[in-house]
Amino acid sequence: MCGIAGAYRWPDGQAVNRRLTDVLAHRGPDGTGTYAHPVGDGEVHLGHRRLAVVDLSETGAQPMVSGGLVITYNGELFNAPDLRAELGSHGVRFRGTSDTEVVLEAWRRWGTDCLPRLRGMFAFAVFDERSGELTLVRDQLGIKPLFLLRRDGGLVFASELKALAAVTGGSLEVDHGAMVASLLYYWVPDSRCAFREAEKLPPGSWLRMRPDGRVERGRYWNLRDVAAEARDLARSGTVPDVAAVIEESTRRHLLADVPVATFLSGGLDSSYLTALAARHQPGISAYTIGFRAEDAKFEAMPDDLRYARQVAKQFGVDLHEIEIAPNVLELLPKMTYHLDEPIGDPAAINTFLICSAAREAGVKVLLSGMGADELFAGYRKHLANVLALRYQRVPGPLRRGMSAAVDRLPVATSRRGFRSVRFAKRFLSFADLPEETAFRRSYTMYDQDELLDLVHPDLAASVEDVIAEHADVYEDNDLDDFVNRMCLGDARMFLPGLNLAYTDRSSMAASTEVRVPYVDVEVVKAAFAVPGDRKIVGRQGKAVLKEAATSVLPREIVYRPKGLFSAPLRAWMSRDLAPLVREVVHDGVLVSSGLLRREALERLVAEDAAGQRDFSKHLWHVLTLEYWYRGATSGSSQTSPLTV
Numbered sequence: 001m002c003g004i005a006g007a008y009r010w011p012d013g014q015a016v017n018r019r020l021t022d023v024l025a026h027r028g029p030d031g032t033g034t035y036a037h038p039v040g041d042g043e044v045h046l047g048h049r050r051l052a053v054v055d056l057s058e059t060g061a062q063p064m065v066s067g068g069l070v071i072t073y074n075g076e077l078f079n080a081p082d083l084r085a086e087l088g089s090h091g092v093r094f095r096g097t098s099d100t101e102v103v104l105e106a107w108r109r110w111g112t113d114c115l116p117r118l119r120g121m122f123a124f125a126v127f128d129e130r131s132g133e134l135t136l137v138r139d140q141l142g143i144k145p146l147f148l149l150r151r152d153g154g155l156v157f158a159s160e161l162k163a164l165a166a167v168t169g170g171s172l173e174v175d176h177g178a179m180v181a182s183l184l185y186y187w188v189p190d191s192r193c194a195f196r197e198a199e200k201l202p203p204g205s206w207l208r209m210r211p212d213g214r215v216e217r218g219r220y221w222n223l224r225d226v227a228a229e230a231r232d233l234a235r236s237g238t239v240p241d242v243a244a245v246i247e248e249s250t251r252r253h254l255l256a257d258v259p260v261a262t263f264l265s266g267g268l269d270s271s272y273l274t275a276l277a278a279r280h281q282p283g284i285s286a287y288t289i290g291f292r293a294e295d296a297k298f299e300a301m302p303d304d305l306r307y308a309r310q311v312a313k314q315f316g317v318d319l320h321e322i323e324i325a326p327n328v329l330e331l332l333p334k335m336t337y338h339l340d341e342p343i344g345d346p347a348a349i350n351t352f353l354i355c356s357a358a359r360e361a362g363v364k365v366l367l368s369g370m371g372a373d374e375l376f377a378g379y380r381k382h383l384a385n386v387l388a389l390r391y392q393r394v395p396g397p398l399r400r401g402m403s404a405a406v407d408r409l410p411v412a413t414s415r416r417g418f419r420s421v422r423f424a425k426r427f428l429s430f431a432d433l434p435e436e437t438a439f440r441r442s443y444t445m446y447d448q449d450e451l452l453d454l455v456h457p458d459l460a461a462s463v464e465d466v467i468a469e470h471a472d473v474y475e476d477n478d479l480d481d482f483v484n485r486m487c488l489g490d491a492r493m494f495l496p497g498l499n500l501a502y503t504d505r506s507s508m509a510a511s512t513e514v515r516v517p518y519v520d521v522e523v524v525k526a527a528f529a530v531p532g533d534r535k536i537v538g539r540q541g542k543a544v545l546k547e548a549a550t551s552v553l554p555r556e557i558v559y560r561p562k563g564l565f566s567a568p569l570r571a572w573m574s575r576d577l578a579p580l581v582r583e584v585v586h587d588g589v590l591v592s593s594g595l596l597r598r599e600a601l602e603r604l605v606a607e608d609a610a611g612q613r614d615f616s617k618h619l620w621h622v623l624t625l626e627y628w629y630r631g632a633t634s635g636s637s638q639t640s641p642l643t644v
Helices: 013-023 081-090 099-119 162-169 176-186 223-235 241-255 268-281 293-299 305-315 328-341 346-361 372-376 380-391 397-408 419-428 434-440 448-454 457-475 482-509 521-528 541-551 569-576 580-589 598-610 618-634
Strands: 002-008 031-039 042-050 064-066 071-078 122-130 134-138 147-151 154-158 198-200 207-209 213-218 260-263 285-291 318-324 365-367 513-515
Touching: 002 013, 002 071, 002 122, 013 031, 013 042, 013 154, 013 162, 031 071, 042 071, 042 122, 071 099, 081 099, 081 521, 099 122, 147 162, 154 162, 176 448, 176 457, 176 618, 223 482, 223 521, 241 521, 241 541, 260 268, 268 305, 268 365, 268 372, 268 541, 285 305, 285 346, 305 318, 318 346, 328 346, 328 482, 328 569, 328 618, 346 365, 346 482, 372 482, 372 521, 372 541, 380 419, 380 434, 380 482, 380 618, 397 419, 434 457, 434 482, 448 457, 448 598, 457 482, 482 513, 482 521, 569 580, 569 618, 580 598, 580 618, 598 618
Parallel strands: 260 285, 260 365, 285 318, 365 513
Antiparallel strands: 002 042, 002 154, 031 042, 064 071, 071 122, 122 134, 134 207, 147 154, 147 198, 207 213
């Protein structure tokens, strides 16, 4: 895992490339390199920061130059041994053992046709010295990031948005539509970018810059089509062995020349991965977190540690326990900087602290259970939306009576929270709505009217655009299976926009690589070949994954209540962060700029304090957005404030 950057026909490209690469130093502390070459009336400059994981020698250093091709590459290729053998049979001779060289030689032989063959997580740029063309590529599922900015026939790109902001002299303007999207979701969808001129290269796609300024784009892999093909394959009677596919992916993800460890929360996904990894790497280390007892009680959080210990003991895993009692006032601005865009998920802090502890122990690579919930319908929202279809058959008067009764219940007292009440209130907020609207409301922060009430009136059109975009993405398929439609929507929006984004940025902030064996092209194909009624059975989500895991894990682990890779937000908001919340609501830049309405924020704070509604997550995200907006607008020309 590394940081990549470059400038193509860009003014003062050498200095710009050096600055881009320097900003990414945390992504690659093991080495740095640059490359330059004339292009038409300009130059191309490529930069690289190396985190050495495979082929630790100089033959793996980058940018890698060979026979007129140059690559700067971020990622891991998990079928590199297979492609190396295939290329070797065609006479290719390799200088080293890095997967970077495999990608470069695959590109030489097949060009963009090599891309569907790549199985891994990656973002890279290839420059052809003969044609003068620069091609940017991103992996199929959006695991690795790639940001770019085009002006006047030139381009700059980098693994992180903050690098582009650093080299544009404060000229990037905040995209207020992206801010609205961030408020709705608590993250910025992959289709949008927090700055207007910048963009994210879409997953499964490539972009080519030519010396004459022309731009060409292509898509080599489309998740919507893959899901449809997997469904059709299943209908023909060919159903993949989910357990075998996941074990094979886990084995491939252990490929490294440095120690590999795992995240182990004690939940199904991480426990299953850890058990499979221990089969192939006995004595593997694992990292888990716990919270201060008073925080966990206040949040009504389950005791995950005992399950993690049970798994570690059974499979001979070396378990490292980390108690999370962070200085959130200090960590919040730090994490906001590293996350690049306003992402309001406190799990990013957990990831950063775990990766930091692992790095201090000499571990550079960890496996995560990320992605299993999205692909196999493991979130509460998936089951809740299925239950909502049944709830809609309950007579209207009875539904209204139930809703009124639940509405009167408190979500917390001064001493503890009530998770069941929070879940019930959340369920009733969307249970009567149509399919797409209900699914959106089951995991977003506000309904349309609430969001309109929160933001400046000039942003009303942006609210409508963001909500329409969700509907467009959700409905852009021909699947006839409700559960798999939800899984597809999550895999296209929620997974790359939130979970993969914060995992990459939080882990790389600690100079650590996190791999996600469930987010693998073969696992994805297998997941969408499974019909929805095998993913949710009765009141069990992820049923097919649980069935696979029972051959490895004890039933107590497989069928335990779902845990949360989150944080004790209510405790933090009511204690550590209460003064900051008051400051932001009354004197913050979000309010003074006109982006958010003070009166609406004051209502959120009052209702949360009264214990009738749980707005701790909403307020946490307001703090995240406040810190991000302060940084984004600190330059003289970085934003054009709303007129109020």
